[in-house]
Amino acid sequence: MFRAALRLSVSGARSLTRSRPQYTASVAARSYSHGKQETDEEFDARWVTYFNKPDIDAWELRKGMNTLIGYDLVPEPKILEAALRACRRLNDLASAIRILEAVKDKSGPHKEIYPYVLQELQPTLNELGIPTPEELGIDEA
Amino acid sequence: MLATRVFRLVGNRALSTSICLRGGHGVAKVEDYTLPAYFDRRESPLPDIKFVQQLSPEQKSLKEKEKGSWAALSKEEKIALYRISFKESFAEMDKGTGEWKSVVAGIFFFIGFTGLVVLWQRKYVYGDVPHTFDPEYKQKEVQRMLDMRINPVEGFSAKWDYENNAWKK
Numbered sequence: 001m002f003r004a005a006l007r008l009s010v011s012g013a014r015s016l017t018r019s020r021p022q023y024t025a026s027v028a029a030r031s032y033s034h035g036k037q038e039t040d041e042e043f044d045a046r047w048v049t050y051f052n053k054p055d056i057d058a059w060e061l062r063k064g065m066n067t068l069i070g071y072d073l074v075p076e077p078k079i080l081e082a083a084l085r086a087c088r089r090l091n092d093l094a095s096a097i098r099i100l101e102a103v104k105d106k107s108g109p110h111k112e113i114y115p116y117v118l119q120e121l122q123p124t125l126n127e128l129g130i131p132t133p134e135e136l137g138i139d140e141a
Numbered sequence: 142m143l144a145t146r147v148f149r150l151v152g153n154r155a156l157s158t159s160i161c162l163r164g165g166h167g168v169a170k171v172e173d174y175t176l177p178a179y180f181d182r183r184e185s186p187l188p189d190i191k192f193v194q195q196l197s198p199e200q201k202s203l204k205e206k207e208k209g210s211w212a213a214l215s216k217e218e219k220i221a222l223y224r225i226s227f228k229e230s231f232a233e234m235d236k237g238t239g240e241w242k243s244v245v246a247g248i249f250f251f252i253g254f255t256g257l258v259v260l261w262q263r264k265y266v267y268g269d270v271p272h273t274f275d276p277e278y279k280q281k282e283v284q285r286m287l288d289m290r291i292n293p294v295e296g297f298s299a300k301w302d303y304e305n306n307a308w309k310k
Contacts, residue, residue: 061187062187062188062189065186065187066184066185066186066187069184069185069186070184070185088211091208092207092226093207093211093214093219093222093223094222094223094225094226094227095187095226097219097223098186098187098223098226098227099186099187101186101230101231101232102183102186102231104231105183105186105231105235128211128212129210129211129212129213129214130211131216131219133230133231133232135216136216136219136220136223137220138220138223138230138232138233139230139231139232140232141230141232141233141235141236
């Protein structure tokens with residue numbers, strides 16, 4: 001029992017030290033007193049798998065994105081790439097642009113996150129022909 | 142037959158709304174507020190429905206074009222597609238309204254108005270002050286206080302020079 005508590009407290013301390021600007025998706029904040037904590041990689045992999053579903057439907061895309069934005073983190077570029085490809089499969093360009101807007105909004109005061117994400121997503125954006133909100137001029141009111 | 146008519150009314154909104162048949166009387170009218178609504182929210186970037194429900198023919202053909210390569214779309218077409226699905230962009234939904242200026246202006250206005258009311262009251266409502274406020278009465282009052290040696294150590298009378306009958310410099 002003590003070993004389990006120690007293991008949990010160690011992982012808790014690990015996530016506490018991540019107070020510098022995070023580019024990585026962190027664990028959803030749940031206080032379990034027992035049970036295994038999901039690692040960042042597992043979290044990312046789960047979401048990438050979710051969006052990579054070949055026959056994903058529009059509702060699932062919306063639900064996934066809205067849930068993901070609800071978490072206290074900025075999603076990893078690889079999750080966003082999967083989401084953008086899902087938009088492509090659904091022939092929904094507007095949602096793809098909206099996702100980019102949401103990422104920028106989610107970064108809040110950490111202005112360096114959005115350019116980083118765009119940089120990582122550039123190959124995908126070029127491949128699919130997705131414009132950034134800045135290119136379209138809708139990033140200003 | 143009735144059901145399909147209602148479905149066509151609903152259009153491409155959520156078809157999951159249930160049509161209730163009440164005691165064989167027919168189909169209940171689907172109220173607007175029961176259907177999924179559109180709203181722009183930061184925390185929920187993809188609303189349940191598209192903003193524009195009835196597409197014009199150009200918009201319909203644009204939607205068809207969307208099924209092809211997105212790189213083939215012009216910038217205006219991409220913006221048009223965005224505006225079909227969404228009412229306001231994040232920047233537009235987040236911008237301030239400037240309402241605070243109206244609020245502050247209102248505050249100043251009503252404070253000013255209250256000032257006018259107070260002035261009018263002074264003139265037309267309140268009677269005279271008591272005679273104890275007259276300058277002559279006040280003088281006699283001060284003299285009495287000095288005679289009584291009010292606060293002679295550090296306060297009132299301490300500031301009076303009794304030798305020279307004047308206030309201390």
